[in-house]
Amino acid sequence: MKSPKVPKPTIKRLAMYHRLLKELREEGTPKTSSHEIAEALNIKASQVRKDLSYFGEFGKRGVGYDVENLCLKIQKILGTERIWNVAIIGVGNLGRAISHYPELEKYKFKIVAAYDVDKRKINSILLPGVPIKHIKELKNKNNDLGFEIAILTVPSSVAQEVANILIEAGVKGILNFAPVTLNSDDRVVIENVDFVISLKTLTYEIVSKYVQI
């Protein structure tokens, strides 16, 4: 089912299709089409069909897609049919905001641990059953972390250092919110969320739109 040659934008759109299909399923809609999906997400229907074609045949021409079936298949492709245990590393405003984000649980991302270095925060409770621990405790975990994904919300100045600790401790994936490019390692997958980059994309588009070319 999986091919390593699938472009990353396709994966991001699959995740968007997944969200939409979940919404359609909750509404009780049994069928959809590439046109409906495309319209809801402001993209082209041909793009939807091309993205799905990487993973086989999902619909019948003229009949469309079975919402339930397509939703489950995409879920499987994305690896989100199971629960993923997640840790918040750095419990500032951003870490707190993320840990209370309702979408996480909806998509089976379960926050099971939280780490910081601020003594005032250590041992306080971030979420029920999730006390904040000191980052140095990660060093003694010997690949028995209890989570596979770390959401990194520490200041840029220490992001690489903390990422190294996580990699040594055996984390499989890091979602990095610090606006720095982390030196990667074959053992770990790193995905960056940088909203200043998105802001600059926005200003580019505003300028392109309002300035005569």
Place this chain on the structure above:
Amino acid sequence: MKSPKVPKPTIKRLAMYHRLLKELREEGTPKTSSHEIAEALNIKASQVRKDLSYFGEFGKRGVGYDVENLCLKIQKILGTERIWNVAIIGVGNLGRAISHYPELEKYKFKIVAAYDVDKRKINSILLPGVPIKHIKELKNKNNDLGFEIAILTVPSSVAQEVANILIEAGVKGILNFAPVTLNSDDRVVIENVDFVISLKTLTYEIVSKYVQI
């Protein structure tokens, strides 16, 4: 200088080059090359050259790029050589985290206003000179908002309604953190930041990496 046909990933990478060049400038590095830029960002040098080629000639073969010059040119392309006035719409944990994010000021995004609907928050101070106002005040602005970009950090259930108010009030761009696809409008540019999508991309990559294909 600008072309409407530049692909969006190119713009996102330009924003990444801009950050890197700013760092190099601060370190006092006078020259760089597509190879150096590519290595720092884990991409290909040919990609860097292709991205820059959309906007003309920036370097000389064998000599590389002048850091200061390239940084200023990309800044101009992205529209970030000037200050952009920004409003935070929805002052929860996420809105607060963003408003205190040091990178914003560094890249000349200035938070000048904040809006919420929670009576307990109205008139409290988010940042020096930035009291939190009620969203209904946006309705009387008559295109005299005082900001061009809105960072939307309200719950998904009201995101479209608030976006409509912002569009009517004359905002030029919305950076949407709510995990819903907003119905757009020709008058406004919308850019989405959805970290659950990024999490799903991460799990896809972890699964692809660890599971035999």
